[in-house]
Amino acid sequence: MSQQPAQQQTPPGSTGQMNPKPDHGEESYRGSGRLPDKATVITGADSGIGRAVAIAFAREGADVVIAYLDEHDDAKETARWVEQAGRRAVLVPGDLADPAHCRDVIARAVEEFGRVDVLVNNAAFQMNHETLEEISDEEWDRTLAINLSAFFHLTKAALPHMGPGSSIIGSSSVNSDNPTPTLLPYDVTKAGVANMTAALAQLLGSRGIRANSVAPGPIWTPLIPSTMPAEKVESFGADVPLGRPGQPAELAPVYVLLASDDGSYISGARVAVTGGKPIL
Template identity: 55%
Template sequence: METYPKPPFPKQHQSLPGSFQDMDPVPDHGESSWVGHGRLKGMVALITGGDSGIGRAVAIAYAREGADVALSWLNETKDAADTADLVRKAGRKCLSIGGDISDPDHCRKLVEDVVSNFGRIDILVNNAGHQKLFDRIEDISDEEWRKTFAVNMDAVFYITKAAVPHMARGGSIINTASINSDVPNPKLLAYATTKGAIQNFTAGLAQLLADSGIRVNAVAPGPVWTPLIPGSFSPDEVAEFGKNYPLKRPAQPVELASAYVMLAEPMSSYLTGATIPVTGGKPML
């Protein structure tokens, strides 16, 4: 069993969206550990936030399981290039697209580009996220509230709406929720609210698309060692991140990848409308 570092971590800070390459310790996305078994052979996946964190881990796993991958990312050029390189080294095609998914026109163009290159979408992973911490509701500006919803929730709607016409029976939509969907951190009020909305959207959309044979599920992570952490927490909070969970540490991104593979693979044909908690032992409500 892999032994991962536990707090205290070195105190550190980055500007959002941040880079995994500048984190200490550098997260494990499965670069050396994920061995594929062809579970997604011949499929096409679009992953938002695919440059780093959970999205990078999912991209590596999907490629090594046989899928071609389209990566959506904001402006993290080096991280995205490194992830795309790993996808191609796995013998799969990779389309890498930068841009701001808070813009609905970009969301639609993103899907158009993927379909133009691959002809279809079999797996859609809505994973990109934005968060900031605030001690008081008065400190959350209108602009920050809207940005959090635009990235975390509105983009999920726009991208999914554009992608569904290009998905056939057996397709899978996987949304990244959070333990904050059910157990909100009060300092993450805007973020937690969007994650609750994502969980509700997932359950409703699963019913709406059931007749079409497209499955819709969510993964709800607990604390995960990604660039969002040094980008949004104080250095002191980063140092102690994850210590209050049963495993006494945050997850490494690779530890989330198996849930996304399971939800995408054709053998999970009856699994829809579910939220899979990956929380290190802390129960969701």
């Protein structure tokens, strides 16, 4: 069953061109003071899951560094919602494939907020390829750099500024256990995010820092029409038990839980938000 019209964009994609528009919780998310004055960094926060998490975090009382590539209009819209919630929004554009920029993102957060309480590694890149031969060396290296290596560089830079009770959250994917063959580099990185987060939980537990990951299923974000063929976009999400793609707003409460003191004993977990498709 078709969930959305066939459509395609140029990467990295724009929220404004999507049909239908994604729901980031703009009209539905209600905060309850679960992240009071938390200093948070969210990568890929211009759109999709990142925007939904930024809106939710702000309504829970957090200030937000919005790290993104170059989707300035989308990022400004996210910032508008954060500021409408009465919180600070700091826009930091740039390419997370560059380790130096990862360090700059954290440095800006520390400059603005004095610390990092929550790090959400969410930015990701993927492309669809029917054969292995279509994947260039450059694309392989860039996918790993953005999706996985950036997580390492951001975390390493943030740790000196994180104290007991801080939280690290990685965006993994159902693809980490159920790889889609046409998204091979992406699959590999999402398995890496899950593995890295599980290792971090063990490495950092003695410091009182928690690490968890979220494993989304098919979520309606600009990544989909900008990286998949139009005919696959049309049927996107139809093959999960709930029969539809998820909305970014449906992910945000999980990130809030993992970031907040309500999740104070949750570390080393991977939370599936997949519309019923199991992860192993």
